[in-house]
Amino acid sequence: MKAAEVFDLKGRVALVTGASGGLGLRFAETLAVNGASVALVARRADKLKTAVAMIEKAGGKAVAVEADVLDRGQMSRAFDAAEKTLGTVTVLVNNAGVAHSTRAVELSPDEWNRVIRTNLDAVFFWAQEAARRMLAANKKGSIVNIASVLGFGVSKGTVAYSTAKAGVIQMTKALGLELAFKGVRVNAIAPGWFVTDINRDYLASEAGEKLTRDIPVGRFGHDGDLDGALLLLASDAGAYIAGATIVCDGGQMVALRG
Numbered sequence: 417m418k419a420a421e422v423f424d425l426k427g428r429v430a431l432v433t434g435a436s437g438g439l440g441l442r443f444a445e446t447l448a449v450n451g452a453s454v455a456l457v458a459r460r461a462d463k464l465k466t467a468v469a470m471i472e473k474a475g476g477k478a479v480a481v482e483a484d485v486l487d488r489g490q491m492s493r494a495f496d497a498a499e500k501t502l503g504t505v506t507v508l509v510n511n512a513g514v515a516h517s518t519r520a521v522e523l524s525p526d527e528w529n530r531v532i533r534t535n536l537d538a539v540f541f542w543a544q545e546a547a548r549r550m551l552a553a554n555k556k557g558s559i560v561n562i563a564s565v566l567g568f569g570v571s572k573g574t575v576a577y578s579t580a581k582a583g584v585i586q587m588t589k590a591l592g593l594e595l596a597f598k599g600v601r602v603n604a605i606a607p608g609w610f611v612t613d614i615n616r617d618y619l620a621s622e623a624g625e626k627l628t629r630d631i632p633v634g635r636f637g638h639d640g641d642l643d644g645a646l647l648l649l650a651s652d653a654g655a656y657i658a659g660a661t662i663v664c665d666g667g668q669m670v671a672l673r674g
Contacts, residue, residue, distance in 0.1 A: 425507070425650060431494070434457070437612075448471045454477070455480075456480050457494050479497070485542060486533055508558075523575060559601070585604060603659065605646065608666055611637065632668070637666065
């Protein structure tokens, strides 16, 4: 079978959270250009409108759904909106997340809860909702959770974020175990340092330059570096992969572990 066939997503309906920019937008674009119809979910309606227009201009099919991933009611309505326009969601990319840089002793309960609820709780409930709907519709599908290399190791000022991402990795294993035999594969991608609008200035600074010394490929991740992993897990190319986490960090973890 040709690669173009095994990675083809025609007939699939994808939903991507946190899709108004950054990695989420790239995920949505990648899924669309490979044949999937895509529902882009985020809170920034103006950004979503622009993102959908970009995908449609490139020949893809997409809809914008404004929703806060922490609101269960909005979550349900987001899936309803995607189903009404595109059909049952068979590919979920759980991408929405928030970061922090507060050291542990200064971290407030509100900030801890914000990070854990967004990066862990919401990931579970969106995965749960997607799985329930796939099973009810008798559809096979794929759930891709976005974890992080900080789910395996830690750095200073990331206690809540690292804890949440470690939870996502364990959650992925548990969901993969429970759902694979029902036809719903659950896997994760753990990115390393990737350049986004949020961290672009920092990574371009002297401090950012020092970080590259710990990355064997000698650079940060950028647009396109996660496309292969995403397509593998979302398509039939990954039909025998369940409960796995693919690390995409330029070899950083290998260097740190020695």
